Amino acid sequence: MLSTYTYPEFAFVRPPELDGVPSHRRPVVVVGAGPVGLSAAIELAQLGLPVLMLDDDKTVSVGSRGLCYAKRALEVLDRQGAGQPVVDKGVTWNVGRTFFDTEEVFHFNLLPEAGHERPGMVNLQQYHLEEILLKRVAELPGIELRWLSKVTQVEPHGQGASLCVSTPEGDYTVDTDWLVVADGARSPIRRLLGLEIEGKVFQDRFLIADVVMKADFPAERWFWFDPPFHRGQSVLLHREADNVWRIDFQLGWEADPEEEKKPERVIPRIQAMLGPEHAFALEWVSVYTFQCRRMQRFRHGRVLFAGDAAHQVSPFGARGANSGLQDVDNLGWKLKLVIDGVAPEALLDSYSDERCVAADENILNSTRSTDFITPKSATSRLFRNAVLGLAREHAFARALVNSGRLSVATHLSGSALNTPDAEPFEGWMAPGAPMDDAPVDLPGGAGWLLRQVTAGADAHFTLMVFGEGALPVLPTTPVPVKLLRVLPAGSAPRDGAVVDREGLIARRYDGRPGTAYLLRPDQHVAARWRHLEPAPLQAALRRSLCLH
Structure with a gap:
């Protein structure tokens, strides 16, 4: 029980299969109703695909767990109709500060430049996020969510998979053309299929303590190395919704997890940190270890893995849930076009290829952060402390301070779906890059660029053209292509066009008159x-659909 949150309990509804009603074959089954599974179901339903969801629980996640949602994840949630409730409920922040002993040695700003709708990060307990996503699920007619439904057997075959589902009132089977697996880090389905996940488990333990208190600390990320209240270890502080604060204490590998979770051990640690002037109440306590590992491939025939079921990282950098939401963003439109017969199944191999690259990037950053935060040798600790000491006065050392390189969207620069530039461009919006946002003027008033580039139920691409110049007669394309003109500041807004209110689109995209961008449904x-x-144009579209 939490003092700031009441867990909902979702009823088991007896499925018709238990009463002898033949189960019809499903186009897509999603297993796991955590953030990634819910996001996948929403994404697919918005694309017009009916989805059956199965989850073996009857409520949202226990404890705050996932916490930090980065700008890119918020933009994905925007397209799924859930971004604004997350921002409204959560705690927005952009600045992180790192301390060595009692002195600040480094700080960063996740969004140093204005002109983006979403902040660098929003903190929100995972149970709140899941409840927001569940409300969105209830609004969509194409999703059937079955609670207390555990998948106990999976038999893949060439045209899909057969699942055995266990419920409180009996077992039944269901057949599906495609199975999306989002059942978490321990992934029962991954184990049922005998699939390996490889990587490194770090020999260290951290205590999470969520405490309720009213404090005037700014909404920032604070990280301490070797503070006076927890010598020889590190501590992390985040503000959450509902006056809840998360504190992470490094414990060391030898710590006894059960002993460390006891209030008589936790409370003195927090009192030493906060001092007598801050009253608090314990809300939730857990001890965790962490690992950096992934599956070799995320696609196995018609079984597709996403989120923690496919890859795991340490919590330093907030790369877990953020990466999982980007998996869904990458997968949804591709699965839609394959099911519709527009693209070959090879397009789903690009899901695995692109998201494995993203997972490797996350694992590399997470591993480096963890090695810096928790050095495992005297030499590593000496180097770490020397860097922190020099960082007080020297800029070169600040660049070496690593208390967690926070989640950003992966640039898929090596993707086989990209068409390489044939002409020189300035800036970073190269093929494979996630789009930058910018403020725009529309016929109905002010708006944002990214909100004009959405997949739609047909998973269309967008052709963004700068200026008023005439277009050539466009060819017949394998998927719909929506035209979006970008007009210079001061132009009259009109349908099918945005006005570059502050000139940021032209600058960020090196958009001279006549420049054209082909944008994927996932805004890359x-x-x-x-x-x-x-x-x-036609060749680039075919390449993006694996039709070349």
Whole structure:
């Protein structure tokens, strides 16, 4: 029980299969109703695909667990109709500060430049996020969610998979064309299929203590190395919703997890940190270890893995749930086009290829952070402390301080779906890059660029063209392509166009008159040209769909 949150309990509804009603074959089954599974169901339903969801529990996650949701994840949630409730409920922040002993040695700003709708990060307990996503699920007619339904057997075959589902009132089977597995780090389905997950388990333990208190600390991320209230270890502080604060204490590998969770051990640690002037109440306590590992491939025939079921990282950098939401963003439109017969199944191999690259990037950053935070040799600790000491006065050392490189979207620069530039461009919006946002003017008032680039129920691409110039006759394309013009500041807004209110789109995209960008349904750049011609556009689209 929590003092600030009451857990909902969702009723088991007896499925018709238990009463002899034949189970019809499902286009997609999603297993796991955590953030990634719920996001997957929403994404697919918005694309017009009916989804059956199965979860072996009857409530949302216990404890705050996942906490920090980065700008890119918020943009994904925006397209799924859940971004604004997350921002409204959560705690927005952009600044992180790192201390060595009692002195600040380093700070960063996740969003140093204005002109983005979403902040660098929002803190929100995972149970709140799941409840927001569940409300969105209830609004969509294409999702059937079955609680207390545990998958106990999976038999993949060439055209899908057969599942055995265990419930409180009996077992039944269901067949599906595609199975999306989002059942968490321990993934029963991954184990049922005998699939390996490889990597490194770190020999250290951290205590999470969620405490309720009213404090005037700013909404920032604070990280201490060797503070006077917890010598020789590190501590992390975050503000959450409902006057809850998360404190992470490094314990060391030899700590007894059960002993460390006892209030008589936890409370003195927090009192030493906060001092007598801050009254608090314990809300939730847990001890965790962490690992950095992933599956070799995220696609196994018609079984697709996402989120922690596919890859895991340490919590330093908030790369777990954020990466899982980006998995869904990458997977949804591809699965839609494959099911519709527009693209070959090879397009789903690109899901695995691109998200394995993202997982490797996250694992590399997470491993480096963990090695810096928890050095395992005297030499590593000496180096770490020397860096922290020098960082007080020297900029070069600040760049070496690593208390967690926080989650950002992966640039898929090596993707086989990209069409390489044929002409020179400035800036970072190269093929494979996630789109930058910018403020725009619309016929109905002010808006944001990213909200004009959405997949739609047809998983269309977007052709973003700068200026008023005439377009060539566009070819017949394998998928719909929506035209979006970008007009210079001061232009009159009109349908099918946005006005670049502050000139940021032109600057960020090096958008001269006549420049054109082909944008994927997941808002990654597929191709760009200085002068658009029909044949290169068609070739780039076919490449993005694995039709070449």
